[in-house]
Structure formats: structure tokens, C-alpha cells
Amino acid sequence: MTIADEAAAQALAEELANIPAPPVFPTAAEERAHRKRRVAAGYRVLARFGLDEGIAGHITARDPELTDHFWTAPFGRYFGAILPGDLLLVNDEGKVVEGEGPLNQAAFAIHSEVHRARPDVVGAVHAHGPHGKSFSSLHRTLAPLTQDACAFHGSHSFHEDYTGVVFDPEEGRRIAESLGDGKAVILANHGHLTVGRTVDSAIWWFVTMERSFQAELMARAAGDPVPLDEETARMTAEQVGGEEVGWFCFQPIWERIVSERPELAE
Template sequence: MAMTDESVRTIDGVPLTPKTDLYFRTPPEFDTVEEERLHRKQKLAGALRIFGKFGFSEGVAGHITVRDPEYPDMFWVNPLGVSFRHMRVSDLILCDHEGNVVYGGHHVNRAAYVLHAAIHQARPDVVAAAHSHSPYGKSFSSLGIPLAPLTQDACAFYDDHVVIAEQGGAVVFEVEAGKEFASKFGDGKAAIHQNHGLFTVGTTVDEACWWFVTMERSCQAQLMAMAAGTPHEIRDEYARYTFNETGSHAVGWYQFQPMWDEIQRSDPDLFD
């Protein structure tokens, strides 16, 4: 029996039919380098506040950096001694790869300069890098083992991160030590620096921040599983399949967006 117009289901007069023009968020495009710079700085200030909300701060330790779009041999970073939770766009400083502050009025954390400058120099593909002394990341780093594929979330790092023992546990202030660290980083999205903590990188601030948040939580999950018993790892073919579905630059960027929506609404002064 043919369906009549009266039998078509509607809500508020709108027919309930399959949609083909659904909205899907994508990274923004910019007309000028000034627009792109402001966007990167806003995301950086927001990401630092997110780190603060998650309790990733430890005194003056921890930093996120983003390469300047016009001067790629320089990067924006949080200044020494300013709270993650109170970070504003106007607080951010610009440093060159020699550790000189070229824009802004605060000092830079030398460890931020040494390690992050080395990573940015060694990896031209890296736009942003993140590190903090987060509780589960530094606990897990003391084991000297890689993250295991115990959960779907952990599979985003499957065969895409390394454990770096060199300089582990030492405060890295020397340029050569930073270069040694960067030389061991490889071309993946993350590193576990033994007795120190987690480092993540990405093509956007969004991506680097998300990889750090989810890696910290995966470290927490593995520590809990190991404390409870002997966890079973996901089979190689399943882990690789899940990595291919969840471990890309695009997915990393997209996963960050709900956190970005939340922080810009709860902390509008980050844009000051």
C-alpha cells in the first residue's frame, strides 16, 4: 500500500527523512598570517587552562609550545611562573631556538626552551608540543616501558610512541642534552621520558593537547590494570586497525574540540 502524505512522520512540520547535509567541524582556514597567529595563541592559552583544570601543573614545571606561522624558527610558550589556570593570550611569550625571548615581558622556563626547541628543530612537521609533570604520566614513566594496547584509547599510540631513557630524571638545561632527547623521539606522536613524564606533539595545538590528555588517562588505566592483576593486551590486528581509525592528525584535532568549547565558555578571559 502506497504511503500517503499524511503518513509521513514529522516533528514541528519537518519531515523525518535521512539528511545528507549534516554539519561536520573542520580546522579553520585563514586569510592572513595575523589571523592564524592569533588563533594559535588562543588555542595555546586554552590548552594550558585545560592542563590546569586536569591538575597537570606542578609548580613552574610544564609547558606547551606552538610554532609561529610567520616565523617558524620561533615558538609561543607559557611564561615561567604563571599559573596554567590563569593563562591569557596576552601572557604568552615568543622565543627563538636559542632561548631568547623576542616578544613578551616574562622569562622562559629554560627546560621548556631546551627540550621544545630541540623537538621543533628536529621535527619540521611538529607545530605544537606538550609536556607536564602530570601524576600518572610521571608515575608510569618510572617503569621504563611503553604504553600497552590495553584499551581502544591506548591504541591511538600503538607503535607510534617511544620510551626515552637518555637524560631521564635529570633537569634538562643543556642544549646538547635537549638535542640528544630530540634525536631519540623518532617520528611518532609521543614519547615517555623515563623518570620524567610524557611528551606529545601534533600539527596543531588541539592535537598535541588531546594526545597528552588521552595518554595521561591511558597511563592511569594501565597502572590500575597492572595493580589489579595481569591485563590482557588487544590483539595486534585489532590494535593496528584501531590505531588507523583513531590515531590520525584529524582525529586528534577533532577530539580536542569539546574541551575547547568548554574552556572558552567557562574561561572567556583567556582571550584577554
């Protein structure tokens, strides 16, 4: 290791030391309430950033006690008005076991398989953002053009098999296979999906990936962008792509949403 490498490693360690850890809850009930508040806030974030598209899109959070169940919003509700009490608890057979309202069958087909394949995943987000949709038609993964895009370097994939609206859990299984152990997957001619070990990080990855798509589309429209070299891209991914970083990046957004709708924090 060179002196420069050692200095970079030390700087990274010091920076990560400044990032707090996600909260730990003494009971499943408290953790469940926390996750539900984050899901509701996430829907409002998608609405705020213009990432809602009619009835398309869904956020899920694994239940901390019934780990093969997840929480999500009822089908067809306006994202910007979702409250924790509105959420549905869905079991592994696609049955609503708590809450009122219809279930988005595409949410079950995709998210049930993602949660089944990835026991480490707590939160998952899919929506139809304009830049995610546009970029997905290029049938490529993100290039390491910017610091923010490097959060996904080596940690996202491309799913080629578009077969229409996803109602079949078998297609959800294939999406989960394409996702692998990464934090995101680009769905051909469709959009993107992100996951996290917290709901917070899953939402942040979705938002920042949408913006990274926008940045790359703009750069390619303007000229011939120059990507970072592999070593620098990997180093930057270590700096900005960790789960704790993703969780922490969401906290200012949470503060803004709660300052406007304090009932979300109750």
C-alpha cells in the same frame, strides 16, 4: 581482503568523513592569534585536569611566519590564569623577542630541539602528570590494552636517558631523536611529551595519554591485563590515532574552557 576487513575499512572511511578539518587562515596574523588562544587554553586544561605541578611543564606553538620561533607562557605563572596576551615569543637562540617575563629554560632546551627536528610539529606539550610520572618509572611503552591507548600504538617511544632537569639543548636533541616521527615520547622517571600538527591535537594527545597511563596502571594493579592482538591494535590506531581525530577530540574541551572564560576566544 576479507569481507569483514572490507566492512571495517568502509566503516572507518565513513567515520573519518564525519570529522571536520582544522581551520585554514588567510593570513599569518590570524593563524598566530588562533594558535596563541589554543596555547592559553591548553595551560588552563592542564590546570583543570590536575596536570600542573608547581613551576614544571610547558606548552609551545610554532609561529606560523617566524617558523624557528615559538610561543609559550612565562616561567612560574599559574597555568589556570594564562591568557594569549601573556605569551612569550622565543627565537631559536632562546631569546624572548616579544612579551614580558622570564623564559623557562627547560622549555627552550626541549621544545626548540623538538620543533627543529620536526618541521611538521606545530604544538608540543610536556607536564608532570601523576600517572605519566608513575608510568615513566616502569621504563616501558604503553600496551594496547584499551581503544584509547591504541591511539599511541606504533606512534610513541621511550627515552631512557634521564639526566636531571633538562637545561642542555643537547639533551633536548636526544629527546627529539627518541620521539622520532611519533606523536609522543615517555621520558624515563620524568613524564611524557606529546606533539601535533595542531596545538589542539598536541594537547589532546597529552591528556588522553595521561589517562591511558592511569588505565594501564590500574589494570596491572588489579591483575594480569590482556592486550589486543597486533592486527586489532593497528586497525584501532588507524581509527583513533589520526591527527584530525586528535584535533577534533580537543574541540569539546575548548568549548568548555571558552564557556567559562569567553575572553580566550576574543
